[in-house]
């Protein structure tokens with residue numbers, strides 16, 4: 001093939017945005033009315049633009065903005081080469097802490113420089129693969145080895161929630177503050193999107209209330225796989241009790257307690273399958289957790305595991321050790337959903353419906369937002385990610401970012417606006 005500079009990066013645009021978010025409750029507090037995301041555009045000399053989307057919090061945005069100017073002249077067909085460049089810009093002290101262990105925002109396990117770099121790499125890797133796929137006229141999943149399924153199943157992701165943000169009109173979901181409200185929300189999810197699995201974000205109420213909610217869901221949806229995720233809110237004793245009470249009700253329990261010791265004890269004593277996006281969130285945490293059988297389902301997430309190819313590596317590792325793999329989600333829009341769907345389509349051993357927050361978002365930055373039919377998103381065979389940027393929407397959401405002083409997700413502060421005494425709960429909370 002003739003040497004060509006078409007694939008070389010001409011310009012990178014990094015755009016912070018604020019998107020609306022409903023009042024979803026979790027262990028830390030409540031989602032804010034506005035939450036940050038970052039959109040990356042990588043334009044090649046050949047005129048193709050690759051897209052990426054990730055966290056918008058200051059820590060991520062600043063790191064992405066530092067790396068972006070260094071990308072001019074790099075080749076979008078060689079995203080792996082970016083790792084060295086990112087090390088150069090952000091430093092080599094991988095173990096250096098970047099934030100408190102389980103921060104208010106995210107609930108995604110330990111934070112160090114290696115993990116921040118994995119996130120920075122990920123957003124650019126997605127944009128490079130999108131641009132490269134557009135050049136070649138092939139979908140991103142083809143660059144990952146090809147799709148093994150035509151549709152990716154997602155699960156309904158229920159949250160306890162208020163009817164609306166304080167002082168604002170109720171949203172179209174209404175309140176869910178007890179088992180009946182949770183069941184009503186599940187019915188809306190199934191009606192609107194056809195989901196065939198259900199996850200409830202727990203850790204917001206006393207364990208007995210959340211156990212009752214799971215029993216109510218089981219009664220209302222006798223055949224659906226169910227999950228509960230309190231983000232490590234419980235002591236081992238509480239985790240053991242909940243696991244026993246929900247045996248036969250849940251397909252898995254997600255992060256009942258924090259840490260490998262607690263998780264391995266709960267599994268050993270109850271045999272309840274345990275999933276995690278907190279105690280195994282990077283490759284360095286895999287050996288100990290697998291050796292001690294602390295997790296039976298790893299929830300991958302390309303945004304922090306280090307991109308789409310790293311997600312495939314993780315899936316291969318899980319396969320080797322007989323551990324299941326599925327997918328974690330944080331608040332996100334359609335560029336992220338496209339990337340999640342392409343990689344999920346290429347993971348042979350994806351054994352559970354993936355998480356997605358997408359139904360909670362009323363806005364998007366792509367021209368044709370995805371639809372869920374029968375709870376699934378169809379895998380696109382269009383070049384790249386198969387989504388087009390809505391430049392007007394991006395400009396509007398960026399203007400909102402400029403006009404606001406919200407720069408980070410802070411569920412604790414959002415709860416404090418209602419309950420001035422609220423502080424981030426210490427684990428275990430119950």
Ligand SMILES: O=C([O-])[C@@H](O)[C@@H](O)[C@H](O)[C@@H](O)C(=O)[O-]
Pocket residue numbers: 024025026105106107108201229231277328329330331
């Ligand atoms: O959006 C939330 O409130 C979730 O709690 C999120 O931050 C978690 O990272 C996540 O969804 C989880 O599965 O733990």
Ligand SMILES: [Mg+2]
Pocket residue numbers: 229231254255276277278328
């Ligand atoms: Mg979780």
